[in-house]
Amino acid sequence: MKAFFRPGIVILLSCILLTGCSRSPIPELGNVNVVTGFFAEYFPEEQSYRLSLEIADFSGYEKSSDITAKRITAKGKTIAYAFEKINQISEKQLYISHAKVILLGRGFQALNLKNTIDFFLNHPEINSDIQICMTQTDILSEQEDSDSSFFAPLSSLLKRETLCGFPSLYQLYQKENQSFSLPVVSLNDATPAISSSAVFSNYQYQRTVQNDIS
Amino acid sequence: MNFSLNLQENYENFKQIFQDNCMVVFRYLENSFAPHLKAVAIFADGLVGASLVNDYVVKPFIGSQPLQDAKNPLLFVKNSVLQSNDIVVVTDYEDCIKRLFSGDVIFFLDGYDTPLAVNARFPATRSISEPENEKSLKGPREGFCELILFNTALLMRRLKNDRLKLESFTLGNRTKTPVVMAYLDGICHETLICETRKRLQQINTDAITDTNQIAELIKAKPYSPFRTTGSSERPDVVANKLLEGRIAIIADGTPQVITLPFLFNEYFQSSDDYSINFYFGTVSRLLRYLSFLIAIFLPAMYLAVVKFQKEILPEKLLYSISAARMNVPLSAAMELLVFLIFFEILREASARTPSVIGQTLSIAGALILGQTAVEANFISVPAIIIVAISGLCSNVLPQMRGAMLLCRLGILLVASQIGIYGVILGALAIIIHLSDITVSSTSYLNDMLPHSKGSWMDIYIRGPYRFLTQKKDYLSKGN
Incomplete structure (x- = not known):
């Protein structure tokens, strides 16, 4: 009995301390919606945001190239509110750690990006290496009938272009009071391409530079 | 009378x-x-x-x-x-x-x-043959049999030395089983001899029919799943152990001879390592260490990654696992647990089934567990792969099968609650338990951190013979 006394105390304490962990609602892989990217748009006249999340769809999955996508969209006064609405609409919990790209619409040229960057960076699950880019058109509406993933090829494209010094989310956060440029994405025969760069200074949009890769 | x-x-x-x-x-x-x-x-x-x-x-x-x-x-x-x-x-x-x-x-x-x-003894016994569980590629093919007389003779043939001592005991109040304790006087430590002799004399039981009973009765930590006595059916292995300064216990009626003390690193040593080129011997030994780690930690790591630390997964692997697990009704933890238990049941059934229908049973098990369970969405393909790899790796070390199963299940249960932290805690618990075991005043993990130049050559690698020292300094008297 004495031999079991000390291990018994340790096991009892461990059980007491760890019981809370089993109640945490952590869903498993297979029970989550894997988010591949964000598309955010700001409407200055309405002062509202529209947030679209692209979710990977595995229903016809045979190999990784067969990933299809579906989109969930919500509007809100703030981007956080829109995100919360999407959480409620989604039938499964959102998993955003593997999201690769945040695509900001033209409306963000009228906004200071700091709040948007803060929102994404403060999310505990987001990958701080996520790429940020802009678009001049409503790309996702143009892709509405397509069920192939838009953000997967865009993320591959941006990985190549990182040699040109486009900052990631965390690097953007460090660029307060500095200038930086974000790639501007457009569709070229239904495939994403970087057509220009949007220059920002102190998170405020300045101008768009054509084919500026510096 | x-x-x-x-x-x-x-x-x-x-x-x-x-x-x-x-x-x-x-x-x-x-x-x-x-x-x-x-x-x-x-x-x-x-x-x-x-x-x-x-x-x-x-x-x-x-x-x-x-x-x-x-x-x-x-x-x-x-x-x-x-x-x-x-x-x-x-x-x-x-x-x-x-x-x-x-x-x-x-x-x-x-x-x-x-x-x-x-x-006028002439008992019926089988002839000397190669042990089924310790096959050798290039080494000798002799094995012990059930007769203690033959077994001691096999040892004496290999150790033509007047220092070879064979002390006789009779154990089991009803079975009166002859048992022999063999050691090399002058090489084996006196304290080890005295302690073993004392433990054997203290055995008070009705029946001794197997050396495993003796091993359990003289074990240092009786409730530990890890063994502190080795066993072998091969005379060459036992002779080498005696030359290192260990003691062998031979019992009548069983071909298994136990050797003590047995340290943790001996699980990973095989007599084949010394019969082949030292490069290949080293690779084999490293593979055993790797198999041990995979067998214990792979299911728990998979569970921790799938449930808690999904960020670790590369994108394509994440998609594969997500797609595979999409329609599976069981949680990942339950899936792994059920399949692990089923795998062990299949292994037990294969071991007990006569060889005539064994093959049929294996095919049925593979088809039922593999193909149809996946198609019916009872279980996912990654879980089957994980359990199969883990099970295969545990077969690399058959002597540690029981301990590995317990450790694997324990770490799996903890990982199902707190993820990778559970895996680390489980690993720490195993290391602490192993460190706590002492075999004849020697730490169980003594050889895992070798402390002399020569002993590095025979732990994680199999060094060339010119660098191998036969005697273990913590076992032998040094002469």
Whole structure:
């Protein structure tokens, strides 16, 4: 009995301390919606945001190239509110750690990006290496009938272009009071391409530079 | 029971005792030259050689002419008539019964209350063959058998040394099993010898039929799943262990010989390592270490990653696992647990099933568990792969199978609650437990951090022979 006394105390304490962990609602892989990217748009006249999340769809999955996508969209006064609405609409919990790209619409040229960057960076699950880019058109509406993933090829494209010094989310956060440029994405025969760069200074949009890769 | 001077009384007493034992034979003898000299030979049929009984006992006694003039007939019979290489005067009834069932002929002479035990042993036993569980690619193919006499002979053939000591014990109150403790005097530490001898003498049980019972009864940490005694069916392995300064315990009736002390790193050593080139021996040994880690940690790591730390997964792997697990009703933890248990059941069934239907059972198990369970969405493909790899890796170290299963399940349960932190905590718990085990004043993990130049050569790698030191410094006296 004495031999079991000390291990018994340790096991009892461990059980007491760890019981809370089993109640945490952590869903498993297979029970989550894997988010591949964000598309955010700001409407200055309405002062509202529209947030679209692209979710990977595995229903016809045979190999990784067969990933299809579906989109969930919500509007809100703030981007956080829109995100919360999407959480409620989604039938499964959102998993955003593997999201690769945040695509900001033209409306963000009228906004200071700091709040948007803060929102994404403060999310505990987001990958701080996520790429940020802009678009001049409503790309996702143009892709509405397509069920192939838009953000997967865009993320591959941006990985190549990182040699040109486009900052990631965390690097953007460090660029307060500095200038930086974000790639501007457009569709070229239904495939994403970087057509220009949007220059920002102190998170405020300045101008768009054509084919500026510096 | 005491023996009587009267032959008829001894005869009646033994007849009474063995009246329901048809295998005990009583042969009444009279010397043809001195009919007043009567005797009874009692032996167990099947344990003695029939021709040996005739040649050693019956013919010599019946036909001995000088016997009629002998002043001390019993002494004369012992020294000059009976023709065995080993004749002992028996004074104790318990000893008499033990010798009878060891294959001796108990010889009662009229007028004497001290029978003779005449060695006429010829038990039925299988021949020396290669052990099934310790096959060797290039090494010797001899293995121990069930007869202690043959086993000790195999050892003596390999260690032609007057320092080889074979101390005899009788264990088991009812089975009276002969047990031999073998060691090399001058190489093995005196404290180890004394401690082992004391533990063997303290064994008080009805039956000893296997060396595993002895191993459990003399174990340092009886409740630990890790063994502190080694076992082998190969004489070359046991001889090498003795040369390192270890003790071997051989029991009659089993080919398994246990060696002690047994340290953790010995799980990963194989006699084949020394029969092949040291490069390949090193690779084999490293593969065993890797298999150990995979067998214990892979299911728990998979569970931790799938449930808690999904960020670790590369994108394509994440998609594969997500797609595979999409319609599976069970949680990942339950899936792994159920399949692990089923895998063990399949393994047990395969081991117990006669070989005639074993193959059919394997195919049925593979089809049922693999193909149909996945198609019915009871289980996901990644879970099957994980459990199969883990099970295969555990078969690389068959001696540690039980301990690995317990560790694997324990870490899996903890990982199902707190993810990778659980895996780390589980690993720490195993290391702490292993560190706590002491075998004959030596730490169980002693060799995992070698402390002398030569010992590095035989732990994680199999170094060239010129660098290998035979004796272990913590075991041997150094001479």
